[in-house]
Every structure is written in C-alpha cells, then in structure tokens.
Amino acid sequence: MPVKAIKLGFLGLNAVRIDEMRHHFGQVIGLDTSEQAGGETYFACGNENVAFSLHRSDEPGYKYLGFQVAGEGRLDDVLAALRESGIPAAQKSDVLPGVPSAVEINDVDGHRILLYRESARAPLNAPARGIAPEKLGHVALFSGDPGKSLDFFCQNLGFRWSDWLADILVFLRCNADHHALNFCARRGPGCSTWRFSCGTGAISARPATSWLWPMCRLNGARGAMPPGIICSPIIATRTTTSSNCSPIWI
Helix, strand or coil: CCCCEEEEEEEEEEECCHHHHHHHHHHHCCCEEEEEECCEEEEEECCEEEEEEEEECCCCEEEEEEEEECCCCCCHHHHHHHHHCCCCCEEEEEEECCEEEEEEEECCCCCEEEEECCCCECCCCCCCCCCCCCEEEEEEEEECCHHHHHHHHHHHHCCEEEEEECCCEEEEECCCCCCCEEEEECCCCCEEEEEEECCHHHHCCCCCCCCHHHHHHHCCCECCCCCCEEECCEEECEEECCCCCCCEEC
C-alpha cells in the first residue's frame, strides 16, 4: 500500500541562543510549552501537543519535519513500502513527546523527515498570550532542485502539486490546504520560512494586520514590519526570530 501523508505535524529547529528563542515562541508567538528538558523545548499549538520544538545546538537551523500518514496501528507497512521504493528508512521509538513511533527517512536534499500515525493531543484551555496561532500552517525548505523534491514527495509520500513560481518555487499539498510544504531553489538542506495559521476566532475583531506587529513588539520581537498579507481566514505578517533562524509567517 502506498504511503500517504495527510497532515503537517511538527517542525524542529536547532537554536544557539535558545533562551531568547523560547521567549520569542512562548511569549511573542504565544505557543504553550508542552515539555522542556535540558536543551530541548517542545511547544503545543492548537490541538497538537507538539507542533514545534527547539533544540540547543552550536549551529542554528533545520532539525526535522514530521508528517502524519494515513492508516492505523503499527508502521510496518510504511517501512516496507518505502524500502520497496528504494528509500532507506528506519523505525524509531519515542522520537518526541506524545509520538510513540515514527519512520525516519531523508529526502533528496538530506532533510530529516519523520512519518507517524499516533500523536498526543494538547490539553484544553491553554493560557492565551501573544498571538496564539491555531496550527502550524506550512514549512518551506531549500532544495538544490525543486523538481526532484516535487517528484520525491509526490511519488513516495502521496503529496500533490499545487503551484509553481517560475522554476524556483514549488508548492505541495497533502490535504485540503493549498500547501503544507514548499521548496525554494537553493542548495539544501535548510529551512527557508514557516507559517503559523490564525483562525477566524483570533482575528475577528482585529482589522487587517494592524494588531499583529504591535503585539509582537510589546512582547519583545525585533525587526521591521513589512506590508501585511491578508489570506482570510489566515492573517500573515512577518516577525524576526533570534539565533539567526528564518523568518516566520503568521
């Protein structure tokens, strides 16, 4: 049975100045900490117990990306299908809090990808602060050849093509969202940008993007606000993070 990704689950990043990064994503973005131990911090978002994580490192940047795959129970069929397609794959246990099992692969640029079925749900009534997005919306990765990345994810993980921008940017979907993943033409691996989505409840009384940047500045974000992009029911603007990591779209 072919492997079919059905949802973007989580993104992990390495961080040098991890205390600043924790403050940014906890207080400015408004993610609730689901677990913290040593140099690792895991954040909930919406109903996901872990949607984003930070890992102390000497070099900032991409660590892993997780996708939920269709089916129930063990991941033996996923492992077998990938190996039959010639993709090296290994089954891992307890890769992060609330994910008891995952299959690990690398894409054509060497990005670490984790495929899972079961994950814990976030507790209800998490404290509201910062922007408080409702889900991880999309992740953009660098690719030496976006066409090869498109083929890899469509042929092996059931993604579908959504859009091309010239021949330097490709958008892929795995469910009803326009895209969960996109690839930018640049030698990889690496993470370009990522987006958190705000539902209509969070923005109903706030016109355009005028409320987002003051809230970011109030909570300690640094940088300059570019023109906002309205993608109802998603409002997007860009804030900068510390530790030389990529910008985020909200």
